[in-house]
Amino acid sequence: MFDVWSALDKRRISRCYNIADLRSAGRRRLPKGIFEYVDKGTEDAIALANNRAAFERVKMRNRVLVDVSNIDLGTTLFGKPVSLPLAIAPTGIAGLCWYEGELELAKAAASAGIPFSLATGSNTSMEKVAKEAGGRLWFQLYMWQKRDLSYELVKRARDAGYEALILTVDTALGANREHNQRNGFSVPFRPSTRNILDVMRHPVWLQQVLLRYLATSGMPRHENYPREYQARITGDAGSKKDLRAHSMTWDDVEKLRSVWPGTLILKGILHRDDACQAVERGVDGIVVSNHGGRNMDSASATLDVLPEIVDAVGGRTTILLDSGIRRGSDIVKALALGAYSVLAGRATLYGVMAGGQAGAERAISILKDELRRTLAYVGCRSPAEVSSAVLDQADA
Numbered sequence: 001m002f003d004v005w006s007a008l009d010k011r012r013i014s015r016c017y018n019i020a021d022l023r024s025a026g027r028r029r030l031p032k033g034i035f036e037y038v039d040k041g042t043e044d045a046i047a048l049a050n051n052r053a054a055f056e057r058v059k060m061r062n063r064v065l066v067d068v069s070n071i072d073l074g075t076t077l078f079g080k081p082v083s084l085p086l087a088i089a090p091t092g093i094a095g096l097c098w099y100e101g102e103l104e105l106a107k108a109a110a111s112a113g114i115p116f117s118l119a120t121g122s123n124t125s126m127e128k129v130a131k132e133a134g135g136r137l138w139f140q141l142y143m144w145q146k147r148d149l150s151y152e153l154v155k156r157a158r159d160a161g162y163e164a165l166i167l168t169v170d171t172a173l174g175a176n177r178e179h180n181q182r183n184g185f186s187v188p189f190r191p192s193t194r195n196i197l198d199v200m201r202h203p204v205w206l207q208q209v210l211l212r213y214l215a216t217s218g219m220p221r222h223e224n225y226p227r228e229y230q231a232r233i234t235g236d237a238g239s240k241k242d243l244r245a246h247s248m249t250w251d252d253v254e255k256l257r258s259v260w261p262g263t264l265i266l267k268g269i270l271h272r273d274d275a276c277q278a279v280e281r282g283v284d285g286i287v288v289s290n291h292g293g294r295n296m297d298s299a300s301a302t303l304d305v306l307p308e309i310v311d312a313v314g315g316r317t318t319i320l321l322d323s324g325i326r327r328g329s330d331i332v333k334a335l336a337l338g339a340y341s342v343l344a345g346r347a348t349l350y351g352v353m354a355g356g357q358a359g360a361e362r363a364i365s366i367l368k369d370e371l372r373r374t375l376a377y378v379g380c381r382s383p384a385e386v387s388s389a390v391l392d393q394a395d396a
Helices: 002-014 021-031 033-040 045-055 099-114 126-132 148-159 180-184 192-198 203-215 250-259 274-280 301-313 328-336 344-379
Strands: 075-077 080-082 085-090 116-118 135-139 164-168 263-269 285-288 320-321 341-345
Touching: 002 021, 002 344, 021 033, 021 344, 033 180, 045 301, 045 328, 075 250, 085 099, 085 116, 085 344, 099 126, 099 148, 099 164, 099 285, 099 344, 116 126, 126 135, 126 148, 126 344, 135 148, 135 263, 148 250, 164 250, 180 192, 180 320, 192 203, 274 301, 285 301, 301 328, 328 341, 328 344, 341 344
Parallel strands: 085 341, 116 135, 135 164, 164 263, 263 285, 285 320, 320 341
Antiparallel strands: 075 080
16 A cells, blocks of 8 residues: 555655645645644744745846856865755654654655754654664754753764754744644644544545554654653643743853764854854854744844844854745855855655655755756856855845
């Protein structure tokens, strides 16, 4: 049966010609509650829309009569080569989009030669991802109220061979995602007439994902939570005051720097002063991010604030950008405004929704082809050649 599904999935994703097509395919396949958890932002979706609007505002001028017959998309990231200036952002629900979706996504990233970031909230353990996917692996960390719980996860990531640690710093008091409440999609998950009917309307997902979990490992759980909180998604994962550290300060960053031997990245920087603080605390990189428009709905678009952050700390740390990447041309725009690389979250997650590893590989391939084409249009033969000179004067 799975062979039949696999053939159908491959046929479907072969007809997806851009990230929007993968999104549509994933939307048809997933229950509404799970799809909207990924797809939507927060409150009125202002930040979500602004992220895309910022990319759409930036224009570039093509250059002609440049030999672009041999474009090299490779670059280096934290001292190691990557096949293109792209990494997979941490997304905590891939395992509900596809059976062991995090593992599928990690395998796709390894095949493509780009880093994969595993989220704290994932349903596949960091050890299993390291063993079965390999490649360049980063682990995303939330600081817990009980700090020792966080350091337990840091030790696990170190022992499993993860090269980088991403500390997410923009969660504050949590997000007001009203659509999750309307859809009855919460953790712990509580069955209701609405969400049961939602699942029953998507029998392929039910059989390929949920029933497969139940037949093998049981109901999914947060495998990368501290051990005392690794409850099933239908169980109580612990009190909310334990789950996140709303009291986190820059002192926590310094402590983490002292206990983590690898690359340390702060994700969620939108202010130049915070970028400067991060550099002073010895981090190796920052991600200019508004959490994909999923937290503060009035947050600035990341592309809009990127130039001032580059002005403040460019050359002193590695600057990455996420939130809103949907096209290869978006990557070029971010590079032109000073980012060294980008992270894609939803774009590759749509691929996982549509076809697991094959779908994720399709998403990466689409972005790669669009990146190559855009570089050719602006007369650049590698990411290193991209500068503000490719931008329309009004956007430079």
